[in-house]
Amino acid sequence: MAVVNRVSDHIQEVQRVAEGIASERDAAIAQSWLRCVSDYQLDPLVLQEAYIVPHSELKEHQERLDKLLNTARYGLNTLYRQIAQHGYVILLTDADGxxxxxxxxxxxxxxxxxxxxFLGAEWSEARAGTCGVGSCIxxxxxxxxxxxxxxxxxxxPLSCTAAPIYDVDGSLAAVLDISALQSPxxxxxxxxxxxxxxxxxxRIEMAALMxxxxxxxxxxxxxxxxFLDVDPECAIAVNSSGEIIGMTHSAQRLLAHIHHTDWRNPSVLLGSLLSEYFHLHINELPTLSRALPTEERLISTRSGELWFAHALAPQQLPLGRRKRRVSSEAFACLYQGDRAMERLAQQASQLSLSSLPLLLTGETGSGKEYLARAIHQSSPQKNGTFVAINCAAIPESLIESELFGYADGAFTGARGKGKKGLIEQADGGTLFLDEIGDMPLSLQARLLRVLAESxxxxxxxxxxxxxxxxxLAATHQDLSLGVQNGRFREDLxxxxxxxxxxIPPLRARKDIVWLATKLVEKxxxxPMVLSASxxxxxxxxxxPGNIRELDNTIRFALAFCLGSEILPEHLPEDIQGWLTRGSVAENRCDSACVAGDILSTLETCHWNISETARVLGVDRSTVHRRIKKAGLSRHYRPS
Incomplete structure (x- = not known):
């Protein structure tokens, strides 16, 4: 009877909070109760036992956290030894609970x-209501x-205590929870x-970063x-350019605090320079090694706080692996001097050595297939076949037979001996599924079986x-949005x-001219060169068409260029129009001022058009155009 009364009292309290009546509960608990009623439409009168996902679904959730599980295993075992005698259990959940x-x-x-x-239990707020894991998420x-x-x-009856585990990019990866059936x-x-x-x-986040x-x-x-060398509070990963490429969650909060930004937006922090947050340059990191006593390794933040720092230098690859990684020029030919592409190439190079499936995202024409081929050429499967499939280009009526092949006499018009599908042709190599977001749902299920059952x-x-x-898969679409809209399978x-x-769009890159020059050479x-203009x-x-548009522009220009220098007039009209629009400000200048400037340079160069163009930093055609516009000649000066 006492248990029934406690349940009734609890339900009435939840209902009062839902009606806006003040409660003595912690604010976080009261707010969660409100979410349960208003957002998740949960009814406190309906008591539900815990939900445990099917085994096949559990395997998928485990596979997503496979790397983190391996990293966290020692820490979890140690923690359990500390709490087991007090009746606690450990739950590690993914970001879905x-x-x-x-x-x-x-x-x-x-x-x-x-x-x-227990294993497989779902503890999201939407499923279980206010709970340690769900409210933590x-x-x-x-x-x-x-x-x-x-x-x-x-x-x-339960007592649940949960803390988030964040990935090195600042996103929520998992939740660690310790719970007891009974407690004081x-x-x-x-x-x-x-x-x-x-x-x-x-400690788990620190190990993951390391x-x-x-x-x-x-x-x-x-x-x-x-405690600096044995149990630091936070850590930041920095590349050779001094850019922040990873962080523990404590570091994420510290960096956000220094810049007065929201720690929940880690993209603002990643890619920024370490020197924006600390009075510290990348070249000074070697001075923060263990060679210096910990008390002397003191740095200050831009907001005036002091921290003791320990800088760990990059580890060198073992000689055998180093040769294998450096010997491949597959990634080096994709960029030159662009930091974003350099980071991308470093990540792709490291991931190419694993068997992990990769999703390449980026705008149409940004070079997803180039990157996919580079990954294949640097991978253990490089001696196998690289098979590229454009899921958007194959008619829906043919895509099934093209992908999976068909047996002898499978349908009217089929080859007598059947046909090997593109997936089977990739056996031992790499299957590149371009524009996978356009694959019909019916085929997504069959592809999932291929990937799951090999x-x-x-x-x-x-x-x-x-x-x-x-x-390797690629798309220009937001597949997570496709999952929400039911157009793309979540399990796939x-x-x-x-x-x-x-992959960054071409307009955001700093090596466009280098890339254009490579396309010209190809x-x-x-021998041809690009003019300064x-x-x-x-x-x-x-x-807007990225590398594909640049390649088409180069080939168009080569078809019209009879000399050895590509000039603006050799380019397609829409791109020439961009040049015209970009010159509006120049066209609005006072004509006498423009004429005076070009005339002064012409006379200094003794009317040598090539020399004038070099001094002005333009090409010869621009000099001729300005001469004509100003109405100049050797014997005429503007009034």
């Missing part, structure tokens, strides 16, 4: 499973949800649990010199054929996006 790892007393397996403290903060703090009275009444008694969980997540950026500078920070079933066949291949999305590489039948135009034009 699904438990992908679990440690608990086997003697209480039935009770734990019934309460949802929503707020991004560590939290304790103690007993009747839970929205659903079913979970009222005062919530304050869970303060130690909260401290233990936060300490463990901080493992990910072994080939880059890592700056570890602490406000205590005694076998392909031709149309009309009864026996599957085993295949071993590396999958996670299957193809083990890691994602975003297509020209004789064409180079300027290429650097200022918006390039």
């Amino acid at each position: 699904v438990t992908v790892d679990f440690q608990g007393d086997r003697a209480t397996t039935w009770e734990l499973r019934k309460s949802g403290l 929503y707020t991004g903060e560590a939290i304790t949800v103690h007993q009747t703090d839970h929205f659903d009275a079913t979970h009222a 009444e005062p919530k304050s008694g869970q303060a130690l649990a909260l401290s233990l969980v936060q300490s463990c997540t901080r 493992n990910t950026f072994r080939r880059d500078w890592i700056v570890r920070l602490s406000q205590s010199p005694a 076998e392909v079933l031709p149309v009309g066949a009864t026996k599957a054929i085993p295949v071993s291949l590396r999958v 999305f996670y299957r193809i996006s083990g890691a994602r590489l975003a 297509s020209a039948s004789k 064409v180079q300027h135009l290429f650097n200022t034009y918006s390039w």
Whole structure:
């Protein structure tokens, strides 16, 4: 009877909060209760047992966190040894709230499973109401949800303490939770649990950063010199240009604090210079090594705070692996001097050595297939076949037979001996699925089976054929939005996006002229150069068609250029129009001023057109155009 009364009292309290009546609960708990009612349409009167996802779905959630699980394993085992005797269990969930790892007393397996403290249990707020994991995911903060703090009275006996684990790019990766079936009444008694969980997540994030950026500078920070080298509070990964490329969550908050920005927007922090936050240049990092006593490794932030710093130099690859990585010129030919492309090439080079499926994103024509081929050429599958499939170019009526092939006599008009599909042709090599966002839903299911089972079933066949291949996919669409709209399968999305590489648009790159020169060398039948005005135009034009448009522009120009220098008049009319629009300000200048400037230079150069063009930094055609516009000749001066 007492239990029934407690449940009734709890439900009434939740209802009062939902009606806007003040509560003595922590603000985070009261706000979560409101979300449960208003956002998730949960009813406190409806008591629900914990939900455990099917085994096949659990495997998919585990695969997404496979790397993190390997990194976190030691820390989780250590934490469990500390708390097991006090009746706690450990749950590690992904960012969706699904438990992908679990440690608990086997003697209480039935009770734990019934309460949802078990492998595969989903603890999102939308599913379970206010709870440690779900509320932690929503707020991004560590939290304790103690007993009747839970929205659903079913979970009222539990005490759950959870802390977020952030990826090196600042995004939420997982949640670590320790929970107990029974615990003392005062919530304050869970303060130690909260401290233990936060300490463990901080160490896991530190290990993940160290493992990910072994080939880059890592700056570890602490406000205590005694703990700097053994247990720092946060760490930042920096590339050779001094740009921030990774961080622990504590560092994410520190950087955001220094710049007065929201830590929930990590993209603002990544790619910025370390010197924007600290009075520290990349060239000074070697002075922060262990060769110097910790007390002397003191740096200051731009906001005036002092931190002790320990800089770890990039690790050198073992000689054998170093030769293998450096010997490949596949990535070097993709860019020159562009920082964003350099970062992309470094990531792609490292990922090419793994079997992880990669999703390449970027605008149409930005060079996704070039990058895919470079990854293949640098991978262990480089001796296999690279098969590229444009999912948007093959008619829907043919795409199934093209991808999967067909058996003998599968349909009217089929070849007598059948046909090997493109997927099977990629066996032992790389399958590149370009514009995968345009693949019909019906075929997405079949492709998922190929990737999950490593076998392909031709149309009309009864026996599957085993295949071993590396999958690279590319799209210019937002596939996560496609998942939300039901146009793209969520399970396939996670299957193809083990890691994602975003290719910058051409207009954002700093090496456009270099790239244009390479395209000229590839297509020209004789030595050709780009004039200064064409180079300027290429650097200022918006390039909506990206590299594909640049390549077409170069080939167009070569068809009309009879000399050895490509000039603006050799370019397509729409690009020449851009040059005209860019010259509006010049055309509005006072004609006498323009004429005087060109005349002065002409006379200084004794009317040598080539010399005048060199002094003005333009090409010869521009000089002739300005002479004509100003009405000049050797014997005429403007009045």
